[in-house]
Amino acid sequence: MSRPAQHTGDAEGGRPPWAGATDSGASAAGAASAGSAETRPTESADPRSPGAADPRSPGAADAPARNEATPTRELVLDRISHHYVTDAGNVVHAVEETSLQIPAGQFVCVVGPSGCGKTTLLKMLAGFLAPSGGEARYGSEVITGPSHQRGVVFQQANLYPWLTIRGNVELGPRFRRVPRRERAERTDRLLEMVGLPQFAGAKPYELSGGMQQRAQIARVLANQPDVVLMDEPFGALDALTRERLQADLLRIQRQRRQTVFFITHSVEEAVFLGDRVLVMSPRPGRIVLDERVDLASTYGPEVGAEMKSTPEFIEIRDRVAGAIQVG
């Protein structure tokens, strides 16, 4: 369990090391992986922390420092493959033997043509799907089923219409028997963070698609997962909403440095969001390009949509687009 290399200025001193989470689930998780008890500074002092950029959520910026620890476990795909047999009896290789190492805190974007096995890969990381060969590991633990530490954001918001937005957001902590007061506090904070506090009592079907997607993200974050797996979360949204949610997501991720595995169809989105962009080939899916994106070192931490017109961005975008073969 080596500390993963991180490329952000996280060496800000002065923050107290993680002294144990108040969340029972998280502390149980910490105990389960003894190695992860290693302390590391939290990131809220990161100059990039955009809490200041968003005056509407004053509580959001300092929240991680209070009771959340920065994730430390890496995600590993070890010669993983998946094939299945169709009704007609044909064997389909969805994912060819693939190995991959994702250090904690990295934002990885995966692009590739439809049906190239991106979602299959994500499902194996989530634990929804057992690999046909190889294994997926989270830290030292082999992934055999879903866990609240690996949150999943679906393309469809999948909010439960019999619960209010608040009820949906606090569902994870409720499943895990987090005390009512802490649950409520956490829910309030997250609704604030995703800009939906006034919709706490609304039913999901009363919200627009973009708002539902925000609520879904809040629901996943309420569990304080170390890994967030996202399957084209913004795919069904209009361009404007999409851009805003991208910015929100980056802001949220930079507060606590969750590991993010983000599937998208959009090369632009991948290069904009990712620290690293993976390109998958048409079926059987393999990783054909592993591109590091580090625009922040050139343009500083305050990245916005204007970054998309810089020559570096365009260069990487074109390289990624060139690597995509349409199947």
Added chain:
Amino acid sequence: MADSATERRRSGSVAETAGPAAGGEASGGETSPGRGSSPGNGTPPDAAAGARSALRRSRRLRLALQAGVLVVVLLAWWLVTAVQLVPPLYLPSPGAVWHAFVQANTCRPIAEGLSRTVCGEQNYYLWEHLVASLQRIGVGVGAAIVLGLVAGFLLGSSRWLQVAFEPYLNFLRALPPLGYIGLLIVWLGIGDTSKFVLLFLAAFPPIVIATIQGVAGVSEDRVNAARALGASRGQIARFVVLPSSLPNIFSGVRIAAGFAWTTVVAAELNNGIPGIGGLAYLSGTQLNTPLTIACIITIGLVAVALDAIIVRLGRLLVPWQGKA
């Protein structure tokens, strides 16, 4: 971040488009006027009021149409009997049926001029017959709901159980209750037990089948979302699968309750007094056709009312139906 303004506006337009949809739903029954209002209330008040008054107008129109048809039917009935087109034994007049209905709910002297009175029919008022039948239906359908939900959950979540037991379910569903009531009486006696069991057996299959469909139809992503949130199997059943299948369960209960009414006469053929089905059958065998018809109309009206209650309960408990 601050796109909530545009989104709120959009959610307003969603509420607007939901207006006519709610109107479409209303054709099935009734609507609560305030339902369309969302917290993002972007609908202009005059538009909402307009939609609401249009809704009220269409509801009034519907009521008028139904009342008109009822009047025509009653008139035709009355006319047929008034001109003696059919002998009163075969088709008594509306007045005679009404008289039988009133008589079944009141006390009257045994004979002209005597002070001893007889009350209702077969020593029970009509409403007591009705309550007796309702109790039997309540027990039978109630047990069918409880056991049907359990069975439906088990069969819906295990393909093997379903493969093993579904044929029996279809077998049971096809059996005519009149066919096996005799057997139940032999097994369980002529008391209420055999009636409860008959009604239960009639109501059980539709509820199980509907529940299986509901449970099996829960979308995989919905379940996976809960699993990734840390839900246990029991929590998934309670928080995801049960609410997801509620719409199906309600339609199953509706069908079962309707079927129970058609079965109640069969259940009460033997030793069915008090019981409205028993009374209908007995009065028929005694050629008291006005009372038979009064019983039939009562059964029909109560069944329709019960159905409306179930539908309304369903709307109350499943307000998201058709929206998500």
